[in-house]
Each structure stands twice: as structure tokens, then as C-alpha cells.
Amino acid sequence: MSDLFAARSQMAMSLAFHIVFASAGIAMPVLMAVAEALWLRQGDEAGRALARRWAKGTAILFAVGAVSGTVLSFELGLLWPAFMAFAGPVFGMPFALEGFAFFVEAIFLGVYLYGWDRVSPRAHWLAGAMVALSGTLSGIFVVIANAWMNTPAGFRLEGGRVVEVEPLAAMANSAALSEALHMTLAAFAAVGFAVAAIHAHRLRREPRNLFHRRAVAIALTVGGTAALLQPLSGDLSARVVARSQPAKLAALEGQFETERGAPLRIGGWPDEAARRTRYAVEIPYGLSLLAFHDPHAEVRGLDEFARADRPPVAVVHVAFQVMVACGAAMALTALVGAGLFLRRRRLPDAAWYLRLVTLTGPLGFVAMEAGWTVTEVGRQPWIVQGVMRTSEAVTPMPHLAFPFVSFTILYLFLAAVVIVLLRRQVFASPRLGADAAAEKG
């Protein structure tokens, strides 16, 4: 394993791990706040029990998210020192802002988790709302920094030196809005569906359990709304990529030749040697229409880029297909659920629908990981699109396979523990009586 590959693997693994916990940190507080509001406004006991249970889950997920996020902030320098020496001042502003958002998030999470009996119910609910707000903001800031790596702005290069740095212009880069929107919705959709799925699974066995009923209703409303909005934000993202990163667009669509009226390829396998994508279902004019909103627009193919400037096509194409397929399945599930709800004016609790929700549950996180693969692998061989290559950024430190393997083992272990804890402590049906005492902690 080359050191560059080990460094990329460690970064990818760390991001893939952290993003799950970070998303929970963004969306779980919203679910808790809704549940607690039901208790405060309508005296709904299930809402109160849910808020307490979800708070436990959030405590576990947030802690792992906070420490794995710390790892990432160090890894920027541990693995990519040359990148940070160059880019730190340019794209670092959102990280500074994120620092404060994270402060607010950590502070009010402390108040929320440990303050049930110490602050007034109203202040407690507000603390939850603050966690939700600052968690969302901190996610947005980090994604803005990533967007800068895709569409760098706010500086000029003069003989290899960075001059005229304007951090605010760097923040306002062209991918900032679309990426931040896409990721925020993804967090709500993925977490909403995952939580709904777990409770739907239990509800199927205990159809009268109010705890799980309420949980499915809240999580599905939040997750489903996000899943329905996500295709719109995806369209925006695709158009930004088409304009600013043509090689990435060509890779994610498996487009080898430059073409007017390019078709949209669904599925298929890009064969780099033969320079074509095989076995794909092609929808005529589809790509030109989606990427440029014009059926005859020209789409640049991979052939236009030197071999050394192309991302790995197969990985990016397949990841993109996976993301879109998962997103579509979730949006359809949400649509069906909305239809059922509007007809009967009650929670769609038919066994087949709950089973569908259970099956769709993991797809949000699958889509999220696939989407980050598209963004990050699709940018290769650049760490900063068109400005700095990943290979120029890597640390001179040798034997990088060692930390990569160490962190992988550590994270696998943590993931296993978290799953066990969540099963036992959070998603189990409440035992009557016993829980009231146990919930105090």
C-alpha cells in the first residue's frame, strides 16, 4: 500500500465514519425537540418518553461524533500538511465559525442531557432547539469548506504563492449553497428514515405501542419531508457540478465522448479501456436536459481531459447510481406515506407499509456515503480542484498504513459498541414502571 493511498484511505474512512455521527448530531435534536414539544403542549406521555430515550441515543452518538470530528480536524494536517499550509488561511474561515457553532451545540447538549431537573421545562426545550440549530449550522460551515475544495475561490496564485486572499469570497464559492443544502437535507432524510425504520420494525410486532407509533410519526415526517425535497437540491448540485467540474460530471455519468444532446445513463459499467459505458439504460437527451436544462446542450466527455487529470470513472459512476437509486426509493416511500396519510388522516400503519419503511431505513446512510464518494473521488486527482494535486499535499511521514489500520480497527470497535448500546438503551420498548426510574439518568 503506497503512503498516498494509505493517507487517502484513512481520510476516507474517517470521513465515512464521522458523517454518520455528525448527521445524527444534526437531526436527532430536531426529533427530540418535536417529541418534547408534544409533551409540553399536549401532555403526551409518549412524547416525553421518546424525548428522553432519543436524548440518550443522541448523547452516545454526539460523543462519538465530537471525538471523531476532532480526529478529522487534526488529520487535515497530519495527512495533508502541504494542503493546509496553502489552503488553511483561504478556506479556514468556515471552520472558525464552525468552532463557535460547535461550542453552542456542546454547551446546550450538556444542558439538555443533564438539565432535565435543573432548568425549567421551557428552558430545557429551548436548549434542545439551540442544539438543533447550532448542529445544523456547524454542518453547513464544514460543508462550505469542502465546497471550496471543489470550486476554489477568494485568492489568486502568483508564481506559486497565494495572494489577495479574501476568506469571505472563498466562503461564497459556487458550490457552497448547493452542497450545504444537499448535505443538510441528506442528514435529516437519513436520520429520519433510519429512526423511523427501527421503530416501524418494533411497531409491526407491537401494533398498539404508543411509544413506537409516535416515534414513527415524528421521524417519518422529518425524514420524509427531507427525502421529498432532496431531488430538487440534487438537481441544483448537478448543475453546479456540470458548470464547475466537467470532469467530475463526465465521470459520474460515464460520459467518455463530448456530445450534444447527451443521454442519461442509468446503471451500467464504465469500461475505461474501451472508452464507453456498457450495459446502461440510456434515456436520450436526458443528461443534457438535466445538467444544463437544455436537451441540445454540449456535455464534455472524459476524452477532453488528460489521463492524469481524470478521476477514477467506475467508482464515481457506480457510487452516483447507488446514491440516486437510494434517494429515489426514499422519496417514493415518503410519497406513498404522504398519500396514505392524506387519505385516512392517520399514521400509515399497515404492516406492508411499515415493512417498506423498515427496508428503506438504511438507504439514507448508504446514499450519503455514496454521495461523499462521488464528491471526493470525483474531484481526484485534485485535492483543490485545478489548483493542487492530492499527491502534492500528502505528508512526508512514512508507514502511513499503520495509522490507517489502527484507526480502522478503533472505529470498527466503536461502531460495534454503539450499535449494541443503541439497541439496548434507546430503541427497546419501554418497560412499564421500570423505565420511569431508569430514565432519570
Place this chain on the structure above:
Amino acid sequence: MPLELWLAGVVMVSLNLYALGAGADFGGGVWDMLARGPRERAQRETIAHAIGPIWEANHVWLILVIVLLFVAFPVAFAALATALHIPLTLMLIGIVLRGSAFTFRGYGGQDDAVQRRWGRTFAMASVVTPLMLGVCAGAVASGAIRMRGGRVVTDFVSAWLAPFPLSIGLFTLALFAFLAAVYLTLETEDRPLQDDFRRRALLAALAVGAMALVCFLLSSSGAPSIRRGLAREWWSLPFQAVTGLVAAGAIGALWTRRFPLARVLAMAQVTLVLWGWGLAQFPYLIEPDLTFEAAAAPATVLRPLLAALGAGAVVAGPSLLYLYRVFKAR
């Protein structure tokens, strides 16, 4: 005052608050590990209760330090992350295990075996992290990280795997344990339990003193320019005297059971140690090849960054005070 000095100041203040907050949280882990006697369980519970609501907020100071380094002093950040790759990685593993094990223990149910397993992990990680943090600080102070043309030219081991950085690691650990024990005297109303922590604080104060002496002796060969700064500048003598008086005062206050006073003095002591290091090392960010001025990002970056820090402080500051008022009213 030049812009980069303001930022250097903010970095120091953040590091200072990290030491006073998170440092004591790590110190709490040390006392969890060393919990003994008839009140072993009560000691552990008091520690967990004290750390629980605040450790995550305290931890954010470290993130802020890292972010400020890479935005405002990018060359220094790259150099430190390169030369100190190994101790920083060990520190990170400590941070990950400390935070997760603490949470897993808190939410893992009442099973004793489970509690013990996570408790041990939490305690061990609480020792490793400050040790490595101190080793990194010691390496920076030692002058062993050499740079040419903005790049590190020393190897990845010799700068930190040396007597002086290691002694600073132990010194840091002792300081954090001392802080924690002093704070813990105020976390309980129970007199015997309070006495447990008081005794621990006094022992830790001895360890701090011993390690300070070891570090000072090692510094003549291990960190010569810091030694010069701490011994021969015009401010050296009064500064040393004040630090010594504060340390003695903290011990005196503990002895006479004036715990709130002991807490203030212990905090002052840690603060003085940290700023003494900073002053002795100034104007170098990394001894002896990189000054704050040379490492600084352009003014077009530093100015908006300072503005953002100001705005952030307006939001985070009162929130932090609120957190401490809710949970640490005493």
C-alpha cells in the same frame, strides 16, 4: 499591536481555557483510575457527575486552537502536524477513547463488569492524552523541530522522544491531576469524600513541584532558549516568584480547607505556567526557526478572522457562562 499578536493571544487564551477546563476533566480520569479506599465508588461517581455535563464544551477549546493555528499560522500547523505526527496520533486515540468510553460507561447500563471495563478505558485514555499533549508542547519548546524554507527538516521521532519533552508530559499530567483534585473538593458536601480529594490534591501538588524541578533541570540541555527566557530576562525573577507564591498559596489554602480559594489559586498557577512558557518562547512559535510573524497568514485573513472570533465570543461566551451557572453554581 500587530494583528498576528492578537491572534497569538487568542490561541494562548484558548489553550489556557482548555487546560483549566478539559485539563481538569482529564485529571478527573486520573483520579478515577486511582480511586481507592472505602469511598472508591463515591469518588468515581463524584468525578463522573462533575465531568458529565461540561466535558464536551471544554473539549471545543482544543478544536478552536487547531483551527486558529491552521487559519492564522498555517506554516506552523503544517510543521507541527508533520514533526509531531506520532505523539499527536497517540493523543487523538486517547481523545477518542476517553470521550467514547466515558459516554459508554454512563449509558451502558448498571452491569458492574461493563462499568469496570469502560471505566478502565476511560481512565487510561485520560492519562495518555495529557501526557502526549505535554510531550508535544515540550518538543515545541525544546527547539528540536528544525525548519528550512517552511518545511520540517528533522525526523519524525527525535524531536519529541527525548527526556525534556517527556518530562513536560509528566508535568502536564501532574498539573491536570492537581487541578482536578482541587476542583473535586468543591463537588461534594460529604466531608470524608472531600478529605479524600483534599489529600489527593496535596499529593498532586507535591508531584507538580517535583516535576517542575525536573523540567527546570532538564531544560538547560533540553530547551536552552526557554531556560534563558525563564532565567535571565528582566521579568524572569518576579514572574518565577509570583508563580511560586501562588503555588504555595494553593497548598496553604488546601491545608486550611479554604477550597474556593484553593481553586482560584490552582487555576492561577496553571495559567502562570502556561503564559510563562509563552513569554519565554516569544517571538518564536516553533523554536528556533519560525516566529509568529513569519508564520502568520496575510492581514486580509487575520482581520476578518478576528472579527469572526469577536462575534463568536458574543454567542459562545454567555452560553458557556450559562452552562457553568447551571451545573457549577458553587
